[in-house]
Amino acid sequence: MLLRLRRLVLLALAALALTAGGLAALAANTIAATSAACAAATHGVLATADAQVLSNIYANELAGQEVTDDLAEITANQALIAAVSQDDAVATLAAVKRLVYHPAWHIVRLRVLDSSGHLLADFGGPYVIAPVSGLLHSASGAVIGSFVMSVQDDVGVTKLETRFIGDPIGIYYGGRMVAQLGGVSFPRTRPTANTLTVGNVRYLLVTRTYGAFPSGALRAVILVPPPAMTATVEPCDTVRAAEFGRVASRLTGLLGPVAQHYFGYAYWVHVYTAAKVFVRDPNGTVLATSDGSDPPSLPLSGSVSYEGQRWLVFSFEPQPPVRVYLLVSPG
Numbered sequence: 001m002l003l004r005l006r007r008l009v010l011l012a013l014a015a016l017a018l019t020a021g022g023l024a025a026l027a028a029n030t031i032a033a034t035s036a037a038c039a040a041a042t043h044g045v046l047a048t049a050d051a052q053v054l055s056n057i058y059a060n061e062l063a064g065q066e067v068t069d070d071l072a073e074i075t076a077n078q079a080l081i082a083a084v085s086q087d088d089a090v091a092t093l094a095a096v097k098r099l100v101y102h103p104a105w106h107i108v109r110l111r112v113l114d115s116s117g118h119l120l121a122d123f124g125g126p127y128v129i130a131p132v133s134g135l136l137h138s139a140s141g142a143v144i145g146s147f148v149m150s151v152q153d154d155v156g157v158t159k160l161e162t163r164f165i166g167d168p169i170g171i172y173y174g175g176r177m178v179a180q181l182g183g184v185s186f187p188r189t190r191p192t193a194n195t196l197t198v199g200n201v202r203y204l205l206v207t208r209t210y211g212a213f214p215s216g217a218l219r220a221v222i223l224v225p226p227p228a229m230t231a232t233v234e235p236c237d238t239v240r241a242a243e244f245g246r247v248a249s250r251l252t253g254l255l256g257p258v259a260q261h262y263f264g265y266a267y268w269v270h271v272y273t274a275a276k277v278f279v280r281d282p283n284g285t286v287l288a289t290s291d292g293s294d295p296p297s298l299p300l301s302g303s304v305s306y307e308g309q310r311w312l313v314f315s316f317e318p319q320p321p322v323r324v325y326l327l328v329s330p331g
Contacts, residue, residue: 038236043204045236047224048331049243050165051206054222056272057160058210061130061152064271070105070151071134080112084136084145087114093121100124108156111148111214112136120145127154127171127178128213148214154179161222163254164247164272168203168223173212182223190219202226237303237312241328244273245314248326252318259319262288269326276311276327287322298325 083091109124158181168182203223270290277290311327
């Protein structure tokens with residue numbers, strides 16, 4: 001999994017090169033954030049932020065650059081096209097297995113049908129998430145078949161969530177638990193209440209619905225632990241920004257030394273938090289941005305008006321003196 005993350009960083013470098021230097025910055029000025037304590041709402045603010053990151057993880061498995069690359073490989077694979085054009089199930093299965101097992105591609109399951117919708121081959125893991133469909137064409141451009149593929153399974157999503165966010169997670173299909181991770185034993189059938197008490201800990205329960213393979217839906221359930229008392233006295237805006245900042249900090253350790261890939265780091269923090277990300281040295285020199293924009297100045301925390309919008313600000317030093325700034329939407 002970590003090797004895969006580092007491979008994705010290399011893909012990000014190419015993507016960032018296309019956007020760097022493209023956007024004109026507008027003046028940024030610090031404005032005061034609301035000062036009322038978040039109090040009882042703190043747990044819900046954390047849960048909303050964590051659920052957003054989880055959905056961002058899913059979205060990347062559904063439509064990220066790796067998905068685009070794998071789709072191109074499938075639709076251009078001549079062995080697969082030849083087998084499907086001849087309605088040869090044995091040859092189709094052999095081509096599918098080569099694609100799934102190929103070390104250069106991260107395809108966990110591939111299902112291929114002929115032009116009439118009859119199944120020719122289906123190979124890969126049993127519990128798979130984020131299915132993506134496509135068509136197969138002959139050399140003349142005629143549709144000869146279709147396919148459904150995925151780059152991630154349910155267990156893989158639990159690994160990403162616990163590494164990026166750190167909440168216990170369970171995945172349910174047909175109401176039955178098929179994957180879990182995070183040090184908590186989930187119920188065998190999907191819990192439907194808003195909270196779940198395990199031991200002496202009362203978790204806030206958040207459920208999101210995602211696509212199952214080859215069709216249908218699965219439910220991802222995360223258990224958000226109660227906030228620290230120090231968080232409840234902070235404004236809700238500060239709590240929200242800090243939670244996305246916590247995810248960014250966790251990604252720092254997973255992606256390796258930031259100095260080796262400033263642009264890749266900024267890109268992936270943006271993908272998973274949806275924040276604008278800026279990496280700067282102590283003099284304010286921009287080392288990397290997630291979208292090519294460049295605010296003239298940023299506060300260490302609080303909020304800022306930029307590009308006609310109010311943003312929450314969180315910053316930290318992953319490797320001093322380099323500082324990372326996140327601009328988070330208020331929600």
